[in-house]
Amino acid sequence: MKPFDYQRPSDRDAAHAxxxxxxxxxAGGTNLVDLMKLEVMAPDRLVDVSxxxxxxxxxxxxGLRIGAMVTNSDLAADPRLRRxxxxxxxxxxxxxxxxxxxxxxxxxxxxxxxxCPYFYDTxxxxxxxxxGSGCAALGGEMRNHAVLGTSDHCVALHPSDMxxxxxALDALVEVEGPxxxxxxxxxxxxxRLPGVTPHLETTLGAGDLITAVLLPPPPQGAVQVxxxxxxxxxxxxxxxxxxxxxxxxxxxxxxxxxxxxxLGARPWRDPxxxxxxxxxxxxxxxxxxxxxxxxxxxxxxxxxEFKLPLARRVLSAVLKExxx
Ligand code: SF4
Numbered sequence: 001m002k003p004f005d006y007q008r009p010s011d012r013d014a015a016h017a018x019x020x021x022x023x024x025x026x027a028g029g030t031n032l033v034d035l036m037k038l039e040v041m042a043p044d045r046l047v048d049v050s051x052x053x054x055x056x057x058x059x060x061x062x063g064l065r066i067g068a069m070v071t072n073s074d075l076a077a078d079p080r081l082r083r084x085x086x087x088x089x090x091x092x093x094x095x096x097x098x099x100x101x102x103x104x105x106x107x108x109x110x111x112x113x114x115x116c117p118y119f120y121d122t123x124x125x126x127x128x129x130x131x132g133s134g135c136a137a138l139g140g141e142m143r144n145h146a147v148l149g150t151s152d153h154c155v156a157l158h159p160s161d162m163x164x165x166x167x168a169l170d171a172l173v174e175v176e177g178p179x180x181x182x183x184x185x186x187x188x189x190x191x192r193l194p195g196v197t198p199h200l201e202t203t204l205g206a207g208d209l210i211t212a213v214l215l216p217p218p219p220q221g222a223v224q225v226x227x228x229x230x231x232x233x234x235x236x237x238x239x240x241x242x243x244x245x246x247x248x249x250x251x252x253x254x255x256x257x258x259x260x261x262x263l264g265a266r267p268w269r270d271p272x273x274x275x276x277x278x279x280x281x282x283x284x285x286x287x288x289x290x291x292x293x294x295x296x297x298x299x300x301x302x303x304x305e306f307k308l309p310l311a312r313r314v315l316s317a318v319l320k321e322x323x324x
């Protein structure tokens with residue numbers, strides 16, 4: 001590992017000042033330290049944000065404000081989250097291992113990097129790691145890659161379970177800029193698609209610090225489901241996952257918010273699929289139509305074709321469970 005400077009300030013001004021000088025923030029480090037060991041990332045200076053008072057969960061405006069340093073374990077176990085946002089609690093528990101969840105944080109989870117094996121192999125071409133070098137995954141081994149939102153420059157998958165559930169819940173990311181100004185970014189606007197610049201993954205600017213995630217008030221009467229299909233029962237990334245928050249009124253969908261993991265270059269949400277359900281009576285035919293619509297622009301490649309029928313089946317099963 002390349003030597004680096006480390007500092008752990010207790011006030012945000014010092015953290016921002018270091019960031020302005022080019023330092024990188026570190027939270028739980030469960031992904032960044034691995035990347036540094038492999039020299040996929042090699043920051044000269046790290047600023048540990050664990051002592052900046054970012055570790056509380058509070059009720060705010062009828063919803064929840066989750067500090068960026070709240071660990072995945074503490075968040076999943078919070079009784080308010082388990083009661084009002086079970087889709088998120090289940091998604092968190094479906095991710096990683098118990099040990100990793102004890103260390104991984106809310107802010108860090110949002111920023112975790114793809115698990116494309118070529119990204120981690122510094123001998124392989126990878127536009128995300130080394131812009132302009134090519135993409136070894138194209139023509140290489142592809143199974144855990146994306147089929148939605150990809151480009152000819154990168155087909156990497158976003159790995160987070162947590163962010164998928166947060167997209168279904170219309171979460172906002174609270175960001176503090178280097179000048180101290182706070183802004184709230186919908187998750188829809190937080191992640192970029194790869195296009196020709198796959199190394200740019202979010203809309204965060206230099207020195208921006210994630211301070212919290214805001215969940216709006218829980219949707220009244222909604223059924224929430226998270227289902228993840230993976231190669232083994234634990235400690236594996238999603239082949240396909242579905243987060244569903246749906247409400248029925250007089251036997252018809254009155255509200256639907258669906259988000260998907262294992263499919264997209266970012267945690268995937270397609271408002272057209274939600275709209276297709278609203279006002280309709282649940283049926284196998286409707287669920288099949290929703291799956292077809294979800295994948296209308298899918299671009300499977302050799303090795304990822306299996307995801308299309310799998311996604312349709314998982315979506316149908318989740319909608320059936322939510323409407324029984
Ligand atoms: Fe790199 Fe993306 Fe290609 Fe993987 S898919 S090798 S992350 S450019």
